[in-house]
Amino acid sequence: MQTPGTGSDKRDGIVGSLPVQGEGRLADNIVHFARVLRKAGLKPGPGAVIDAIEAIDTIGIGSRVEFHAALASIFVKRHEDQPVFDEAFAIFWRGRDLVGKMIALMSPVALDLGERQKPKPGSARVSDALFAEKNRPVRERNEPDIEIDARLTVSGQEVLRQMDFGQMSSGELAQARREIERLAMPFDKVSTRRFRASTRGRYVDQRASMRQALRTGGDLMLPRFRERRQRPPPLVVLADISGSMSQYSRIFLHFLHVLSERRQRVHTFLFGTRLTNVTRQLRHRDPDEAIAQCTDAVADWSGGTRIGETLRLFNRQWARRVLGQGAVVLLITDGLERDDVETLGVEIDRLHRSCRRLVWLNPLLRFSGFEARARGVRAMLPHVDELRAVHNLEALGDLVRALSGPPERDADPRRFLASMKGVS
């Protein structure tokens, strides 16, 4: 006997009150099927079950194709869910004993059990916060005390701001992360076609003027104004997490986490030899949890790079879905391509033509004598709007300022191209 008020009990109650009660088993099966789908990762709500039963009641049980189409129209709400649904449908409406086993194999819930033994990254932070006093000497035992003092002074912060992320100790990286959280985020805005009330806008708000006039009985008609509403354009980040970028990957993820938290419409993709969309993972509020989920989602962390190939994938699968409405693209990579450079040239050209602004962030630019020698770099340079360094906090700050304003001269990639001609 189930306790009243639990989710499943409620659902069963709803089904019991439906007109199809007489056909008993079918309604039960649909309820059960919905639970199976839920376990397999789809999200059918209780309402969907009622709809499904109503739908089957409407069309009657005819052919399998119709039955499948009717259930799919209710339970599938995203095209990506279709294969899972088809699989579940094929198994469920054939034999019921198979289901348990298959779902256990497919279901992310079951996998989760195995991972639960690993302590959650967020919990480390919680215990840090609770037992900070106890832990501190242990965690920072390798660092001289004097450095901790230095970090609290202005000059210490100055040093930190200009230190390369690649050369930081773990303590300094933690400090840098805190600095990043304090960083102002870019506030670039584009006008939309929507309006909002304004005291000195360029457009007369007829509706507001009319209402205002009525308040005085129509004797006095003063114009009210409105202006175009502005909002930040979508931001798409493509970050390289291959071996050559490994020193920078984690700290960039922190930056991207803060960025996704403070700004709407940020899409983040990580790539090495393949492309992973981590937008959803970065939405997690806790930074450690978010980054741990990113690393879990990525299969090729610190591996090789195939920039051209992954850009091709992005252009085909995602560009049309995330680059609409004038997106700004940040491409974080060192440009050291091992694969075919020709593909890279074609794909970056395509990417450049489908976005508002393409900014290339290259940590290699930290060397003052940076020259565009690598073949990959030379293939990419003609197709980006800006090339910027991102190796320390100061450079991150510059990036934020640059995004907020119009393109700057010193980031123009053409100056590297000019020197490139000199080389060849």
Place this chain on the structure above:
Amino acid sequence: MAEISAKGLPESIDSVVEILAAEDYLAGRSLATVLFLALKMKRPLFLEGEAGVGKTEVAKVLAKALDRPLIRLQCYEGLDVASAVYEWNYPAQMLEIRMAEAAGVSDRDRLEHDIFSERYLIRRPVLQALQSAPGRAPVFLIDELDRTDEAFEAFLLEVLSDFQVTIPEFGTVKAAEPPIVIVTSNRTREVHDALKRRCLYHWVDYPKAADELAIIRRKVPGCDEQLSRQIVAYVQRLRTIDLFKNPGIAETIDWATALTELDRLALDPETIADTLGTLLKYQEDIARIQGSEGQRVLSEVKAELLAAG
């Protein structure tokens, strides 16, 4: 003859297929099932799929087949209530105020009531769709919903679940009979779950070869039988190779029409090169197919058709 109810709606899935076919639209079994459900359950139908697979066409044909008016709301970025739902006729309202003044009306409540009356209301598509002639609820097509922004999507929630809109000065307008709503999206952006949950969802896919051939026969009656077989086989093959933008059914029909107009009876490399612009819309794709890859596809298609007899 198709079974039609007293209200003019089809009574079975077969009759949905039939009435659409009468208007030259060949619907697959699953699309027909979902359409039938949408009509029966009075729920909006959300159609998603690549460009050119006939999503918009469904609504147009349905309106014709059911003999209902078609009201179309084309979405775009920044679409707002004033251009989608209603607007007051401001110049006429101002005139009314002047007239009232001249006539010496001093009752403010009455003035306000007169000004914000139906006389001065300009109806935009959403409002039109809700206020229909009795017994003839229109087909309401919300086209390319992904082009508008989240704010408008949120507004649509009220319309699509309760079939009503609220006008502050006027009151709530509720549809006596809910319109037949068809929403389409090209997936340039994910549409929010909340909206999809209120709809029946269907992914419109490219048709199979046999279906596509039947569509060509209907839509381009003058097309040579041999040629239409080749066209369909060629297009089906193109969809399997890795193009940036696959040709949709609309493009296949265009191509078949173009070739028929040129009096061709069979595909040859030269003709393909000349007319490829009707089929592929990206320069990279055209360049690829004009090269050796196009040759290979054509010879494969011919071999395949020869083997099939």
